[in-house]
Amino acid sequence: MTGGFVGFAIRRLLAAIPTVFGVTLIVFFMVRMLPGDPARLLAGLLATQDEVDRIRVQLGLTKPVPVQYALFIGGLLRGDLGKSTVTQAPVTYEIGVRLPATALLAATATILSVLFGVASGLIASTRQYTSTDYFVTVLALAGISIPVFWLGLMLMVVFAVGLHLLPAGGDTSPLALILPSIALAAFSLAIIERQTRSSMLETLRQDYVRTARAKGLAEGRVVYRHALRNSLIPVVTIVGLQFATLLGGAILTERTFSWPGVGTLLVNSIEARDYPIIQGVVLLFALTFLVINLVVDILYGYIDPRIKYS
Amino acid sequence: MRRLWRNKIAVAGLMILLVMVASATLAPAILPYNPNTADFDNVLHPPTLAHLFGTDQLGRDLLTRVVYGGRISLLIGVVAVALAAAVGVPLGLMSGYYGGILDLVIQRVMDVMLAFPGFLLALTLIALLGVGLTNVILSVGISSVPVYVRLIRGVTLSTRELTYVESARSIGLRDWRIMLRHVLPNTAAPIIVQSSLQIGLAILTAAGLGFLGLGVRPPTPEWGTMLGEAVNYLLSSWFIALFPGLAIFLAIMAFNLLGDGLRDAFDPRMKVL
Numbered sequence: 001m002t003g004g005f006v007g008f009a010i011r012r013l014l015a016a017i018p019t020v021f022g023v024t025l026i027v028f029f030m031v032r033m034l035p036g037d038p039a040r041l042l043a044g045l046l047a048t049q050d051e052v053d054r055i056r057v058q059l060g061l062t063k064p065v066p067v068q069y070a071l072f073i074g075g076l077l078r079g080d081l082g083k084s085t086v087t088q089a090p091v092t093y094e095i096g097v098r099l100p101a102t103a104l105l106a107a108t109a110t111i112l113s114v115l116f117g118v119a120s121g122l123i124a125s126t127r128q129y130t131s132t133d134y135f136v137t138v139l140a141l142a143g144i145s146i147p148v149f150w151l152g153l154m155l156m157v158v159f160a161v162g163l164h165l166l167p168a169g170g171d172t173s174p175l176a177l178i179l180p181s182i183a184l185a186a187f188s189l190a191i192i193e194r195q196t197r198s199s200m201l202e203t204l205r206q207d208y209v210r211t212a213r214a215k216g217l218a219e220g221r222v223v224y225r226h227a228l229r230n231s232l233i234p235v236v237t238i239v240g241l242q243f244a245t246l247l248g249g250a251i252l253t254e255r256t257f258s259w260p261g262v263g264t265l266l267v268n269s270i271e272a273r274d275y276p277i278i279q280g281v282v283l284l285f286a287l288t289f290l291v292i293n294l295v296v297d298i299l300y301g302y303i304d305p306r307i308k309y310s
Numbered sequence: 311m312r313r314l315w316r317n318k319i320a321v322a323g324l325m326i327l328l329v330m331v332a333s334a335t336l337a338p339a340i341l342p343y344n345p346n347t348a349d350f351d352n353v354l355h356p357p358t359l360a361h362l363f364g365t366d367q368l369g370r371d372l373l374t375r376v377v378y379g380g381r382i383s384l385l386i387g388v389v390a391v392a393l394a395a396a397v398g399v400p401l402g403l404m405s406g407y408y409g410g411i412l413d414l415v416i417q418r419v420m421d422v423m424l425a426f427p428g429f430l431l432a433l434t435l436i437a438l439l440g441v442g443l444t445n446v447i448l449s450v451g452i453s454s455v456p457v458y459v460r461l462i463r464g465v466t467l468s469t470r471e472l473t474y475v476e477s478a479r480s481i482g483l484r485d486w487r488i489m490l491r492h493v494l495p496n497t498a499a500p501i502i503v504q505s506s507l508q509i510g511l512a513i514l515t516a517a518g519l520g521f522l523g524l525g526v527r528p529p530t531p532e533w534g535t536m537l538g539e540a541v542n543y544l545l546s547s548w549f550i551a552l553f554p555g556l557a558i559f560l561a562i563m564a565f566n567l568l569g570d571g572l573r574d575a576f577d578p579r580m581k582v583l
Binding site (some may be wrong): 034 | 386389418419421422424426427428429430434436437438493510514517518521522523524532534537542543544545548551555558559562563565566
């Protein structure tokens with residue numbers, strides 16, 4: 001059993017390698033597909049000819065493309081992603097100082113969406129066709145349709161500008177975290193609610209649940225011990241998939257609340273054509289997402305006994 | 311079709327869309343203002359009878375701009391999704407039908423595209439292509455391709471093994487003919503449902519790009535771009551952020567309702583992505 005599981009995990013890990021390779025290829029070719037001199041693009045518009053030439057040598061831009069790619073991967077493995085063309089600081093530094101803020105926001109939003117998503121889905125499913133169920137269902141529909149940046153702006157107008165209850169953002173204090181994480185959580189929360197509800201409704205119709213009820217178990221015990229645990233298996237997949245939306249949404253949320261994270265850095269760098277930073281952030285987001293998916297995949301194999309490790 | 315009409319949810323979505331399409335089409339006839347005419351005596355004025363949604367930072371009528379914005383957003387949504395389907399459906403058909411190396415290659419490429427989570431793919435493409443209406447459509451369209459490839463591949467895989475496809479093959483029909491005449495019709499319902507949901511998502515993505523200042527260029531009235539500009543005036547003028555966002559929200563909700571309703575009308579157990 002354990003051996004099978006470890007083998008399963010290793011096979012999943014190996015299967016991700018071609019994707020990681022593809023992602024690095026895309027990021028590598030990003031600046032080389034653009035019109036113009038890649039050395040000039042990577043050195044920045046204000047760089048002197050000397051600096052451009054230095055970058056050209058450093059990246060081996062006169063050498064064949066496979067050699068350039070090898071140099072790029074070599075730098076990557078040493079944690080060298082080049083320098084920002086705006087601040088001249090290393091890309092890893094620029095990203096590193098902003099990463100905690102983004103991680104804090106994404107983690108808070110994930111926790112919020114899982115907790116409240118599962119809870120409201122559970123409530124709606126055990127009260128099917130009641131006004132509570134309809135209320136939650138309508139809210140979830142609104143949640144999947146509302147643009148994260150607009151929700152953010154409206155929360156800001158009401159709670160920061162109107163009621164002066166909470167700060168409108170700009171720093172990462174606990175109070176300033178509240179509005180951005182609610183805005184970011186809303187979509188995922190709604191998706192998780194819908195999945196939990198439909199999954200619970202399906203499980204509650206199963207024979208073994210009827211048996212549990214028939215043998216006189218308390219309804220609470222039937223719901224929590226028998227139905228909920230099995231219903232959560234598809235929810236785990238959804239949570240993993242939602243992380244993609246959440247990362248993308250974080251870029252927009254950060255901009256809305258002037259949150260000093262990696263998303264804001266990315267948007268500013270696109271405006272400033274700071275390509276080394278753009279490459280770094282895009283790579284970071286894609287790899288983070290791949291790792292999360294891998295973990296969810298392996299976790300899924302671990303919690304669902306029906307999955308065969310082959 | 312009758313089942314669709316009985317589905318109140320889908321009808322509600324369809325009604326919202328019809329009102330949006332009609333007002334966007336008839337905009338010059340029903341609105342007294344021009345969306346781009348500035349009026350510096352009337353800047354950031356809250357809603358009044360003359361300006362139901364108020365005026366923006368240049369004194370332009372917000373209701374007019376929101377209605378004209380519907381033209382841009384609906385256009386982006388429909389064209390981008392049509393583009394994604396035009397590329398994704400044939401790829402998905404071939405991937406599922408032929409299998410083997412071709413399938414493997416197409417799927418690995420899709421894996422790589424899907425590794426750029428959601429909005430990030432469109433944003434990366436915009437960073438490469440540059441801003442503007444055409445590039446927004448291209449970015450959003452390309453980033454929606456993997457969804458169609460996955461969806462159609464799945465349906466094709468299950469259809470390929472059906473008896474009538476086998477008999478079509480046994481009487482010697484060419485592959486492309488089997489794909490077009492015998493497999494493709496099975497994918498019609500999932501394509502229609504997915505496309506409805508996908509247009510909503512495309513409008514959202516395009517609005518997100520606009521909000522970041524990386525979408526359709528001002529002064530073109532695009533909902534996301536309008537919201538992005540509104541951020542600077544939030545302290546004094548909540549209304550210029552309220553209405554463009556409400557329009558995005560309603561449009562996306564309408565496509566979600568329609569998509570859900572269509573799915574229930576075709577087959578409630580249908581899997582879409």
